[in-house]
Every structure is written in structure tokens, then in C-alpha cells.
Amino acid sequence: MFASTSSDGTVCVWELVFPLTSNGDCKLSCLDSFSVGSKSMVALSMAELPGCSGQIVLAMGGLDNKIHLYCGGRTKKFIHSCELKGHTDWIRSLDFSLPVSINGEVNNIFLVSSSQDKCIRIWKMALRSSMPNGHGIYRKEESSLASYIEGPVLVAGSSSFQISLESLLIGHEDWVYSVVWQPPLVASTEGDAYYQPQSILSASMDKTMMIWQPEKTSGVWMNVVTVGELSHCALGFYGGHWSPNGDSILAHGYGGSFHLWKNVGDDNWLTQKVPSGHFASVTDIAWGRSGDYIISASHDQTTRIYAPWKVEASLQDGEFWYEIARPQVHGHDINCMTVVHSKGNHRFVGGADEKVARVFEAPSSFLKTLSNATLQKSCYAGDDLTSVQILGANMSALGLSQKPIYAQAVHETPDTNGADGLDTFETVPDAVPTVFTEPPIEDQLAWHTLWPESHKLYGHGNELFSLCCDHRGELVASSCKAQSTAVAEVWLWQVGSWKAVGRLQSHSLTVTQMEFSHDDNFLLTVSRDRQFSVFTITRTGTGEISYSLLVRQEGHKRIIWSCSWNPHGHEFATGSRDKTVKLWAVDKESSSVRQLMTLPQLTSSVTALSWVGLPNRRNDGILTVGMENGQIELWSLSYNRQDNGSIVVPDFAATLLVRVDPFICHASTVNRLAWRKNEQDHKSLQLASCGADNCVRVFDVTVE
Numbered sequence: 001m002f003a004s005t006s007s008d009g010t011v012c013v014w015e016l017v018f019p020l021t022s023n024g025d026c027k028l029s030c031l032d033s034f035s036v037g038s039k040s041m042v043a044l045s046m047a048e049l050p051g052c053s054g055q056i057v058l059a060m061g062g063l064d065n066k067i068h069l070y071c072g073g074r075t076k077k078f079i080h081s082c083e084l085k086g087h088t089d090w091i092r093s094l095d096f097s098l099p100v101s102i103n104g105e106v107n108n109i110f111l112v113s114s115s116q117d118k119c120i121r122i123w124k125m126a127l128r129s130s131m132p133n134g135h136g137i138y139r140k141e142e143s144s145l146a147s148y149i150e151g152p153v154l155v156a157g158s159s160s161f162q163i164s165l166e167s168l169l170i171g172h173e174d175w176v177y178s179v180v181w182q183p184p185l186v187a188s189t190e191g192d193a194y195y196q197p198q199s200i201l202s203a204s205m206d207k208t209m210m211i212w213q214p215e216k217t218s219g220v221w222m223n224v225v226t227v228g229e230l231s232h233c234a235l236g237f238y239g240g241h242w243s244p245n246g247d248s249i250l251a252h253g254y255g256g257s258f259h260l261w262k263n264v265g266d267d268n269w270l271t272q273k274v275p276s277g278h279f280a281s282v283t284d285i286a287w288g289r290s291g292d293y294i295i296s297a298s299h300d301q302t303t304r305i306y307a308p309w310k311v312e313a314s315l316q317d318g319e320f321w322y323e324i325a326r327p328q329v330h331g332h333d334i335n336c337m338t339v340v341h342s343k344g345n346h347r348f349v350g351g352a353d354e355k356v357a358r359v360f361e362a363p364s365s366f367l368k369t370l371s372n373a374t375l376q377k378s379c380y381a382g383d384d385l386t387s388v389q390i391l392g393a394n395m396s397a398l399g400l401s402q403k404p405i406y407a408q409a410v411h412e413t414p415d416t417n418g419a420d421g422l423d424t425f426e427t428v429p430d431a432v433p434t435v436f437t438e439p440p441i442e443d444q445l446a447w448h449t450l451w452p453e454s455h456k457l458y459g460h461g462n463e464l465f466s467l468c469c470d471h472r473g474e475l476v477a478s479s480c481k482a483q484s485t486a487v488a489e490v491w492l493w494q495v496g497s498w499k500a501v502g503r504l505q506s507h508s509l510t511v512t513q514m515e516f517s518h519d520d521n522f523l524l525t526v527s528r529d530r531q532f533s534v535f536t537i538t539r540t541g542t543g544e545i546s547y548s549l550l551v552r553q554e555g556h557k558r559i560i561w562s563c564s565w566n567p568h569g570h571e572f573a574t575g576s577r578d579k580t581v582k583l584w585a586v587d588k589e590s591s592s593v594r595q596l597m598t599l600p601q602l603t604s605s606v607t608a609l610s611w612v613g614l615p616n617r618r619n620d621g622i623l624t625v626g627m628e629n630g631q632i633e634l635w636s637l638s639y640n641r642q643d644n645g646s647i648v649v650p651d652f653a654a655t656l657l658v659r660v661d662p663f664i665c666h667a668s669t670v671n672r673l674a675w676r677k678n679e680q681d682h683k684s685l686q687l688a689s690c691g692a693d694n695c696v697r698v699f700d701v702t703v704e
Helices: 145-150 364-374 442-448
Strands: 002-005 010-017 027-035 041-048 056-062 067-072 079-084 091-096 100-102 105-115 119-130 153-156 159-170 176-181 200-204 208-214 221-228 237-242 248-253 258-263 269-272 282-287 294-298 302-308 321-329 334-340 347-352 357-361 390-395 402-406 453-457 464-469 475-480 490-494 500-504 511-516 522-527 531-539 545-554 560-565 571-576 581-587 592-598 606-614 617-627 632-638 653-659 670-675 684-691 696-702
Touching: 002 041, 002 056, 010 056, 041 105, 056 091, 056 105, 067 153, 079 153, 105 176, 119 176, 119 200, 159 221, 208 237, 208 248, 258 442, 282 684, 294 334, 294 696, 302 334, 302 364, 321 357, 321 364, 321 442, 347 464, 347 475, 364 390, 402 453, 464 511, 475 511, 475 522, 490 545, 500 545, 522 560, 531 560, 545 592, 571 606, 606 684, 617 670, 617 684
Parallel strands: 041 091, 091 176, 176 237, 282 334, 282 670, 334 464, 511 560, 560 606, 606 670
Antiparallel strands: 002 010, 010 027, 041 056, 056 067, 067 079, 091 105, 100 105, 105 119, 119 159, 153 159, 176 200, 200 208, 200 237, 208 221, 237 248, 248 258, 258 269, 282 294, 294 302, 302 321, 334 347, 347 357, 357 453, 390 402, 464 475, 475 490, 490 500, 511 522, 522 531, 531 545, 560 571, 571 581, 581 592, 606 617, 617 632, 632 653, 670 684, 684 696
């Protein structure tokens, strides 16, 4: 049996009957439903009363600051029995214990409650008497102080329970969101008897979890363990849970972040590694320049870096991916990013719901952490690692710019909070850049793995929407949300000086995606105006950039969301809301683009494309198609080239290779697809994808 509560002011009691055979069906039925009025219930807990066969008590608490107790059973309606008063704010959590043995009799049960009044209350329900004739219970004593102290009486069928306040636990400094008893443990080797330790776990918005136990001699409930996060950027904990055997505790906080502690002995609770990820739509994704990591951007206002953490002489099979850094924690939703493929330090450019693009550069702490993760001596291409003098970055007070922390500045410890040392909204604690020898935990990721911001790129008139970098690492292209030709122009930025070197006008609405050709001679743009444009990019010997519009053409009947170049030629694919993927070839001599073919109609809008070439097979490739319904398909493309390099259209063929199992695809729109550069293993490829379901996924693709 279980109960559910809703904001419509109703509480339902359900019965779930499990099948007798493995292939049978579960039967779910509603036993009872009743209204609780305009002030809805937030927390529920059910238990079977000791000493009463089939009698079940249902406790509920919510917006009226009271705990309401109902009694009933599988065949009986639930009847309101009594109320428990004491909390002065909303009740957030309730939990019944198993029957407790006191003086050799198992006739007692405890109920623990937590509230926004920062307090935890333990209520004792003791079997008082049993009336064989089933009549009601009445108090024989007169109204006295003792009767008020004892509390109300719960009548359950022919039995009654005296309810009293066992203990009031005060220790948290903010709302207590959850309280839960430690799960029962096996008491015998046969596994047929259980006992429940007298131990309560509480989680609060004050960023701590506490374990409460009664003191052995006096029986007074005490706080025996306190764990928590010291990070100022965490809002607090929304709930806590025990592991089945009680040796680990798990908290969940803002953004779905997990925080795990394990008891390694003698109440020594140590933090443990947990999974992490975005908590809003993931808008863009790219492989690092070396292919050692993935960087993703999201509407949760963060960019995150994931990498497989390798262990020397590891006996475990497969790779285990972890979030190893959170280079940008921003104040706006992040719409796009691109990795800069130039020599030297790792860099990326991010664009959010603002008119400025921001350039970030890897600090030395990240480079050393990445070296530990990949078991490589240095992940810094070019100069020696010691040339990177920036250790990390600090968050500004408004959460927009990230200021560098220099190596020489670490030895100086000025009083940043002024003479009084008060922590105000204008002062933010300093980050402590750390080189990690094992995957970092949430508290470290949120604050100590930021990348410093090196440049701001001003120019666009609206919020940024798309970014891309050429393969040489010399140019970055950016676009913004637009409803006119002047605003829809694409800006070109020179890597290094970060000056604007071009403004490309062609489209009349937002440019949704851009990509440079494999030889960087062309820039392809697709737009909401249903057209695609191909620009020629020419570089002079002095480093100057010239550009011209080669062709603009209407490619689809609906918005074009995505595009991708053939890595071995001047062919490209476009994907649209009209559920089609079209393949095109650029003819530079005639300044035209001709259509090669259209893939068969797909089941949903095409939102992401990525074309990968197969090593040593220049006339073959794989085109990955991501759709609005979360599906991913892999198409094999094969073609023959003439002597002048152009493709013979009749010989161009496309075959559906794989329709990825929906259970391992995204549950919502696929926003971006990216293949990992792999020059060693010609048989194994890796595909990264991100989507509106908040997920980043990595697929292993084996080429036969």
C-alpha cells in the first residue's frame, strides 16, 4: 500500500498487487480518496500499527502546520483520528519507524517530523489499551496538566494509542526538508528477522545533513554526525537518503546535484564520487582539441568538461567518464560554444543570452588535472606547461566575468573583506585552484575549476545563437538572434588579437548553425529564413582575411536547423524542420551549388547533423542525423569522384546503417552531434550527442 498527495487538495490511498508469475501484470487499485481542504498536504507516511492486525495509520502534514493522523485498513475507509500540534511553519517531511521494543513489549511506534521552523520532532505512539467490544476509549482522569502533557489519543479499531512528544531536536539553522529513519537491518543469519537502529537522518537548506541518535545512558537524542558542503554557491539540501545497510548517506541539492558520504569506520564520514551533469537543456557540445575531453554548454548557465579518468594498471573494463571541470558558471543561459583549434593553450569561446561572446583559456590547474586523467605527461601543445602562469579563476560578485588567479598572487594574502571581515553580497570567497588526482566532487566543481576569461567580443546587437571555429584555429564566426538582414550578419573574429575582421551579410533571420569546410576555404551558414549561404574565405600572405558570398540558395521548405561538411571534399548536408536531409556539392568554378540527393523522408524534424570520414576510405563516410523526437540515425554515404574532384551524381548512394535504439537515445530534441577525432584506431569511433533532455551521451561506433 502507498499514499499520494496533490496540490488539488486530495489524498489517495493505493494498493499494488504483485503478480504471482514473472510474466504477470501488477494490479493497481485506489482504496480510498478524500479531500483535505484548501491547504494541501506536502508530506505523507504510512505504517502498520503494532498490536493491531490490519490497522494502518496514515500521517500527513503540510501548509496548516499540523500533523493529521488517519486510521484505516485495506477494507476500511480511512477516518480522521487526531491532530498533532507543535510546528510553527509548513511541515516538509514525515517518517514512521518500525515498531519499537520498550520494556520487552513491541507496542510502540515513533513518528519523526520536520518543518520549515528549523525543528525536528519525534512523536511516540504507545499502545494504551484494547477494548474487546470495540467501543470508544475515554479518559478516566480529570482534565489536568498531565493530560495535556500526554497529548492526544489515537483510536484504531478496538485499540488506542497514547501520543506524546518524545523529543524536540534543534540544530539546523534553516528549513529542514527531510527526515528519515535508518533502514532496518537483518538481525539473524537466516535473514528472517529485522531490527531498526534508532538513528535519524535529516537534511536542511543550511547545507548540512545530521544524524541523530539517543544517548545510551540517558536516552536523550543527540546530534552525533554532521556533514555538509562549505561552498557558498550551493543553496542547500532538498532531501537525504540512507543506503540500505546504513553505511552511506546521499543528499540532493539545487540542480539535482548529488552529495555522498560513506562511513569508513568509527563515524568517520568521507565524501565520495557521484555522477553529475546538466540540469537544463544542453545546447552545444564539442570535443577538446586533443580529443581527450568533451565540453558542453547548457541553459543551466554552465559549461562542463567530461573526460574518461584512466587508472594505471586498472583491472576494470571500459572507460569511466567523470565531470572534471566546470570552466564557466554564468548569470545567463548559455546558447553556444566552440573550441579553438589553434596551437598553444586550450581555449574556447562561449555565447549566452547576451550580446557579448567570451573567450576562456585553460588554467594550469586544469592542464595538470587533465594530465592526471589521461595519464599523459603534458596536455599542453607547444610551449612548456610552466609558461601558463594562471592557476585558476574567481567568480565576480554578479556572476558574469571570471577573473584570473595568477601564480605569484597566491603567495600574497590581502584582506579582501576589509577591516571588519564581514561577508556581504559584494564580496565573494576566493576560489582555490586545485590539481586533482581523482575525479572532483560537486563542491570542488562548482567553485574551484573555473577558467579565466581572457577576452570579450563586442559587436552583435542581440543575444548570441551560434559559434564555430575553423580547423586551423585562426578564425571564429559568430551569429545572434535576428529578425532583419542587418542584425543577422555573421561576424568573423581573428584568434589571438580577437579583432573583428569581417561582417558577412546574407540572411534575413537568425543564422542557426555555421561550419567551416575541411580546408577552411568555405564557410557554410544555415538560417531560419530557409536558406543556406556559402562564403569563400581567402587568406593573404600578410594574414589579412578577405571574403565573398559564393552562393545563397533556398534549400528547404521549413527552417534549416543544422549543417555539416564532408571531411574529404566540398560536399555538405543540411537538415530542416521539413523532416528532410539534403546533400549538396559546391562548384567553385561556376560559383554554384548543385543538389546531389535527398535522403528518404524522416520521422521527425532534423535538428543536428555530423558527417565523419572513414580513415583510408576517402569515398565513404557516415552521416549522423539527430531529430526533434530524440532519435539518432547513422547513414552510410558512398560516392565516386571524377578526375577534377567532382562527384558523379548517379554513383552517389546513401544507406541507413543504424537506427540507434530509442532506449539509449535522447528523450527530447537532439541539439548537437560531434565525432571524436581518432587517428589511431580505424575501426572504433566515438560519437557525442547532447539534447534538450539535459543529457550528454557518448556512443562507441564500430566500423566493420
